[in-house]
Every structure is written in structure tokens, then in C-alpha cells.
Amino acid sequence: MSDNLPASLPGQSDRVVQVDKLSKKYGDNVAVNDISFNLTKGEVFAFLGPNGAGKTTTVEILECLRNPTGGRARVLGYDVSKRSDQAQIRKRIGVLPQDFNAIDRLTVRENINYFGAMFKHQLDADKLIELVDLKDKRDEQFKKLSGGLKQRVGLAVSLVNDPDVVFLDEPTTGLDPRARRDVWGVIERLKSQGKTVFLTTHYMDEAEYLADIVSIIDHGQIIASGTPDQLIDTHGGKKTLIIRDAGEEGLKQLPQGLPKAELRNAGDIAIPLHNGELTNILMSLAQTPLHDKEIEVRRPTLDDVFLNLTGRRVSEEGN
Amino acid sequence: MRSRIYTIISGHFKSWYRSKSSIFWTIAFPLLLIVLFGAIFGSGSTKFDLYLQNQDLSANTPTYFSQGYITVLNNTGAFNLHVVPAEQPDPLTYVKNDAQLHNRGQRLLVIPLGFNATVMSGKNATIQLYMDQSDQASASLAGIVHSVTVSYAAAIAKAPNHLILQQVGIVTKNIRYIDFFIPGVIGMTLLTTGVFGAVNTNGSYRELKIIKKLATTPLSKIEWILGMVGYQMILATISLVVILFFGYAIFGVTATIDIYTVGLVVAASLLFPGIGMVLANFVKEAESADAAANAITFPMMFLGGTFWPRETLPDIMKIIANFMPLTYVNDGLRYALIYAEPAQALTNTLIALGLASFFIVLGSVLMNWKEE
Numbered sequence: 001m002s003d004n005l006p007a008s009l010p011g012q013s014d015r016v017v018q019v020d021k022l023s024k025k026y027g028d029n030v031a032v033n034d035i036s037f038n039l040t041k042g043e044v045f046a047f048l049g050p051n052g053a054g055k056t057t058t059v060e061i062l063e064c065l066r067n068p069t070g071g072r073a074r075v076l077g078y079d080v081s082k083r084s085d086q087a088q089i090r091k092r093i094g095v096l097p098q099d100f101n102a103i104d105r106l107t108v109r110e111n112i113n114y115f116g117a118m119f120k121h122q123l124d125a126d127k128l129i130e131l132v133d134l135k136d137k138r139d140e141q142f143k144k145l146s147g148g149l150k151q152r153v154g155l156a157v158s159l160v161n162d163p164d165v166v167f168l169d170e171p172t173t174g175l176d177p178r179a180r181r182d183v184w185g186v187i188e189r190l191k192s193q194g195k196t197v198f199l200t201t202h203y204m205d206e207a208e209y210l211a212d213i214v215s216i217i218d219h220g221q222i223i224a225s226g227t228p229d230q231l232i233d234t235h236g237g238k239k240t241l242i243i244r245d246a247g248e249e250g251l252k253q254l255p256q257g258l259p260k261a262e263l264r265n266a267g268d269i270a271i272p273l274h275n276g277e278l279t280n281i282l283m284s285l286a287q288t289p290l291h292d293k294e295i296e297v298r299r300p301t302l303d304d305v306f307l308n309l310t311g312r313r314v315s316e317e318g319n
Numbered sequence: 320m321r322s323r324i325y326t327i328i329s330g331h332f333k334s335w336y337r338s339k340s341s342i343f344w345t346i347a348f349p350l351l352l353i354v355l356f357g358a359i360f361g362s363g364s365t366k367f368d369l370y371l372q373n374q375d376l377s378a379n380t381p382t383y384f385s386q387g388y389i390t391v392l393n394n395t396g397a398f399n400l401h402v403v404p405a406e407q408p409d410p411l412t413y414v415k416n417d418a419q420l421h422n423r424g425q426r427l428l429v430i431p432l433g434f435n436a437t438v439m440s441g442k443n444a445t446i447q448l449y450m451d452q453s454d455q456a457s458a459s460l461a462g463i464v465h466s467v468t469v470s471y472a473a474a475i476a477k478a479p480n481h482l483i484l485q486q487v488g489i490v491t492k493n494i495r496y497i498d499f500f501i502p503g504v505i506g507m508t509l510l511t512t513g514v515f516g517a518v519n520t521n522g523s524y525r526e527l528k529i530i531k532k533l534a535t536t537p538l539s540k541i542e543w544i545l546g547m548v549g550y551q552m553i554l555a556t557i558s559l560v561v562i563l564f565f566g567y568a569i570f571g572v573t574a575t576i577d578i579y580t581v582g583l584v585v586a587a588s589l590l591f592p593g594i595g596m597v598l599a600n601f602v603k604e605a606e607s608a609d610a611a612a613n614a615i616t617f618p619m620m621f622l623g624g625t626f627w628p629r630e631t632l633p634d635i636m637k638i639i640a641n642f643m644p645l646t647y648v649n650d651g652l653r654y655a656l657i658y659a660e661p662a663q664a665l666t667n668t669l670i671a672l673g674l675a676s677f678f679i680v681l682g683s684v685l686m687n688w689k690e691e
Contacts (some may be wrong), residue, residue: 063535065689087537095535101527103330105337110330117326118536141337157532 014041016076016165016196017062023070024057031057033220034071039165039213044187044197046211048204048302051318054220055200056098059169062198063095076164091119094163098170098200100154104143108134111142112156119161128156132186148179155186165196172206173318184210202318204302216306223309228302235308236300241281243269244294255284273297323538327546331520332553345512345558349504350565356626357497357570366396367460368423370414372403375434382435384475388446388482389430391471397463403427411449416628419499426450426460438475438482445483461486501566501574502652503625506587508558510619510645513551513591514598514612520547521599521686522608530688540688544596548679551588559584563656572657579655579664583671587648590675594644596682619645624653644678647671 017039024032032054039045047055060066062075064086076092078085102111109125116122129138132152137145142153151171158166168187172180180203187210190197201207207214208228215225224231243250247267254261254269258281261271271281278297285291307313335341371392375385392398401417403410410427418425427449437444448464465484472482524530533543559580566572598615602608622629622636623645629637640646651667654660 065531065534067689090535090537093535095532097528097531097535099528100532101529103334103529104527105334106330110333114326114330115532115536118323118533118538120537161536 015039015074016041016043017045017198018074019058019062019071020073021071022058022061022068022073024054024061024066025069030220032061032068035217035220035222036071037215037222037225039196039198041196042194043212044191044199044210046207046214047198047200047217048202048207048211048214048306049217050202050314053217055202055217056169058217059167059198059200063093063167064089091161092164094158094161094166096154096158096166096168096171098173100157101150102142102153102157105141107139107141108145108153108156109138111153112160115157116160121162122160123162125156125160128159131159131189132156133182146179148175148182151175151179151183152186155183159190159195163195165198166190167198169200170202170318171199172201172203180206202314204306204314208302214302216302216309218306218310224305231302231305232300235305236302237272237304237308239273239300240298241271241273241278242296242298243271243285243290244296246290246293250290250293253288253290255288258284270298323542324546324549327538327543328549328553331516331547331550335550335554344515345508345554346561349508349558349562352507353497353501353504353562353566354569356500366399367463368401368418368421368426369398369460369464370401370403370410370418370425370427371430372405372407372410372427373430374405374432375430376405377435384435384438385430387475388434388468388471391474392428392464392467395463395467412630414449416630419496420627420631421496424450428464441476441481443481443483445485447485447487449487495570497566497570498572498657499628499653500626501562501570501572502656503649505559505562505656506623506645506649506652507620507625508562509555509584509587509648510591510616510623512554512558513587514595514616515609516551516554517547517592517595517682518599518602518608518612521596522602522604525599526604534688540683540686543688544679544683544686547592548588551592552584555584555588574656575659577655577661577664579651579661579668582668583648583651583655583664586651586668586671586675589679590644590648590671593675593678593680593682596686597678600682600685600687619643622646624649644671644674647674 015038019038020036021034022032022036023030023034035058047058049055057066061068061073061080064080067081073080075089078088080086080089103114106114108129112125112128116125126138129135132155134149134152134156137149142150145153155168155171158168171187172183175183184206187197187199191210199207199210211228213225214228214231215222216231217223224235226234245267246269248263250269251261251263259272259274259277261269264270273281285295303313335345371389373381373385373389375382381389389400393400401423403413407413410429414425414427429447429449431445431447434444446468448461450461468482468484521530563574566574594615595612598611599608602611620626622632622640623643624640625645629640629646632640647667647670651664651671654664654667
């Protein structure tokens, strides 16, 4: 990761996406404020942040759907602001817009072929159907599919031109946990095929699970970037000892001299761990009624990273 | 490019024929209207319909002898008399339109201005009877009117030849209401499928992010619009063929499909989706767009000459109707398909094509392809 990279000629760089001091304003409202990042070939890049942070605006600038008001962005070496370059970008990118639905009364196969016909070359629909694991549903009309299956059709549609980079805007929003995992499975398959994936999400676990590189965006600005491990090590804070279902009563039963504990939503007690403290804490807990409670040591997550960086958590709905 | 446009057309068409409600509104509903209106306005009468214009008024009241003549006519029980206002400057056109609307024969009896004075002065007075000699009822109707006239003359002046009934031949083409109505239904179907098609497709495709997705592919806005227009042309052709076939099979309506009909189908396939696209641009949500489409199409249907001739509308409505694109499509279709009047068909086709160019260009310019 580095800012201010020079523009490369089309097709002559591993940098699939280069964003340099990019801004987008709507009147006085700044949606994207001077952001820079790069995406290298074969990477899964997660653009992580709450709703309204500027993720979709950024991705739509890269998809040539919006014009930036400042800075520069290149996709596959082509300038997103140049009309002649936009035509080249559109041929080589795959896009799954947020909340995308295919055409209701066309079948899965017909939908893939419909969007495939927009390109000069398209992949075989049956192979894509196999990739997204929809063989049994290939002749089913789109409107009859569940949310998770619809999203898999969207993924197949986004891959129909065998793109050099795939933009997936919130691909699992609104899906149940199982459907989300199914979509993750497809993205993992793309990753194993060496596809470059630009993923926007507000799900911290999704970014942590899928991404090679994560950039966290909040209020239009990138506040941290790196691999998930780097972000957690740098900004995640300390490991935490969790005592399950201990409740208020448990809080009172904690021995003196422990680091400041807090009670979390489900009645769990969380105690921050400093280096070398674990054994001492466990030994002192053994002397209390809490010794028969379920105890675990939890590593910080990107949730903690976001909390530490912004002072708030992102809800399930992305707010 | 051709393959992309073909794909758009084929996608729309598949979506259309797989939707029962779309089939209903495009095919079944117009046929249902034809049956209903044909049944309501198609009923006959044992009396002769006769339009009567009494121009001989004094202070807006029929003069003595003119009123007497009308009373005698009425007393025969042979006529359903329909009054044409005395101030109507073109009674023949009035009769033509009203007769079509009510499925009556086009026969007009005119009592001229000065009738009363002429009778009183002892001079010969002339009453004019306009009717089509090919009208099957003409001989018997003319006979009755002649008898009434002679009897009345004898009664008032003891001189049977004192009143002269002058028969004037007119060519009516024997247009029935159903002949008038069928081109109107075709126009209405083109209007609704075009406006609603564009509004719903653009509205729902925008909500479903299909347009956003397409905008990230090499497909251009022009290709998308051409695909939509091509699809509308196919629908328009299907509607035209089905409605004409139905009209012929059930009501014996014979129509002539000529170059003007083709021109009007092309014009309607550009014009109404163009209006829909303009609407869709101003009303973003699919549901509101539907309401806006209703607000536009219903007045056009009722004032644009779909169900009844525009000449029967109040003057202010006639003026409004002149600004409605459907008026020219309906009139053009009538002149081309039924009346076989090429000059009138051409005029309306050209106006419709002009409006079509305006709206499709405006709709295309206004349509947001990219997000801003």
C-alpha cells in the first residue's frame, strides 16, 4: 500500500486499481474526501465501513458510474474520468451493484446470457452456473429464487465477461447467515482462481474472513489500511478474557486487583489481558464461584479495530 | 450492437409473454372493451333515426310553421328525431360524428331559415333531406318524409306542392360505431403499452439496479432505448393484428393496412415510450411513476377520440384534445384503416412522427444512464 503512485500504462502493471487523492462532493456534502489506495492483481480487497461512509460512491467512481470531483483513479491503467478510457474499463470489469436483482421472469441461464450478450466475449453460462453452484436452478425464473440464490446469480452475472477485476458492492447485505456463507464460498472460489476482487462491506467478519487487504473508510476518509492481521495487531487492542453468562452477580464476584472488567450485552464479562497476566488471572478466578463458568480468550477482531479507531461499533444493519 | 439490441428486445418480450397481467392488459383488455362497447352501442331500433336541424327560429323559438312540420313528423311514430342545434355551422359533420358515436344512420333534414316567412308569403318553401342513397333505409325513409311533407303542405295551404322536399345525396361510407371504435382501441393499446412499458421498465429496472448494472457494461444508452422501442414495435404489431382480426371476426370490421398504418405504428412505438421515459425521469419511484402514467394516459384516452368523436366534446375539451398526441394517432389510424382517406392519414402520420421524434429525443436526453 502506498499513496501517490504514478499512473501505469494500461495492461503494464500489477496494480489493477490505483486511487490517488480521490474526492467526490455533492454541493457542500463531501461523500469521499481525498482518499488513496491501490489494489494489486489477484488480491481480494475489502473496503470496509458503515453505511454512508463513502464505499459505494468510491466503487461507482471506479465503475465509471459517477465522475469524481477531485483526484485521480485508474482501473487496469485506464483513467475513470476519460470517456475513451471508460469504454475500455467497462469491457474488462465485472460489477455486482448493491441490492442488484436480475430480470424477474428470465431464468437463471437466460439472465446470465442476457448480461453476457452485452459483451463481445462471454463465458459459457453453464460453467458459471456450476461455479456459483446453481445447477439445479438453471431453468428456474429469477423471481422464484431465495435471496441467497439471487445473489449467487448476481455473482455469476458479474463474472460473465471473464473480468480482470470484479467489484462486489455489499454482496451479502440482507442475507441470512447460511446464504452469506454460501456467497463467501463463491468469493473464495474466485480468489482461488486468481481473480482480483474489490469488495465493499460493512460486515467486519466478512472482511476479516475474505480479504487480503482491508481499507477502513469512515465519513469519506480512509482511517486505516492493511492486512486484517496488521490492522488487528496495530489497532485491535488487547486480547480479552471472556467469562460467559456471569452477569452483574459475576462482576461482584471478581477478585480484587484484576484489570478493569466490563459487562457485555449477553451477560458476558470481558477482562482485557496484558502480556503474561493470563495465568495469574485464571488462578485468582479459580478461588471464586466463577471458576465453573465457561471461560475463553478472545483475540481482537476488526470490530475492535473499528471501535478503537472511531469510538463506535457498526450495527448488523451497517449503521 | 445488433446483438445487444436484439438481446434487450428478446428479454423484454420474454418478460412480457411470461406475465399473465401483461398479456391481459395488452391483448385481453382491449378485446373485452371492444365486446362491451360493441354490445352497448350496437343495439338497433325499429324506428328510423333522423337528424333534424331547424334553422328557422325566432328569438330561439321555432317559428310556427317549422314547429308544426316537426310535430307532424314526430306524430308519424316512424322517427327517432335527433336535434342538431340551429347554430351548428356544419351540420353534416356534426351528424357524421354523432351518428358514428351512436351507431345511427347519417340522415339529416334541414328546415331552412325563412321557412315560416316563405310559407306565409305563399311561395314554395324547400326542405332539404340529406341521405346516402346506398343507405338500405333510404327509400322507405324518404317515402315517409315525402308523405309527411305533402300532407303538411296540403293541411296548411291546401296545396300539396307548396312545400318541396329536396333530396341531397351524401356518401356516408356507412361507418358504424364499432368501425370508429376499433382504431381507437388500437391507439389506446399503443398508448398504454408504450407509456406504462417505458415507465414500469425504467422504474423497476432502476429500482432493481438492472439499469445500473447495464451501465457498467459496454451497452450504450442509445442501444437500450432502441431495444425498448423495438420491443414496443413488436407489441404494437401484435396488438394491431389481434384487434383487427377480432374486429373482423366478431363485428365484420374491414380495415385497410397501408403505409400510413405502418408509419403510425412506428410513430406510436417511439412516441409513447418517449413520453414514458420523460415521466420516468421526473418520478423516480416505480409506484409513483405508475400513478403519473395513469394521470397522463387517462385524460388522453377520454379526450383523444378513443371512445367517442372529439367533435362531440365541449369546446374547451376540443382545444385540449388538440394538444394530445393520442389524438393524432387515433385520427391517423381511423383515416388509414377505416375511412381510406390518404391525405388525412398522411397529415396525422406526419404530426405523430414529429411528436414521436420530439418525445423520444427528450426522453433519451433526460434519461439518467450514469448515477449522479
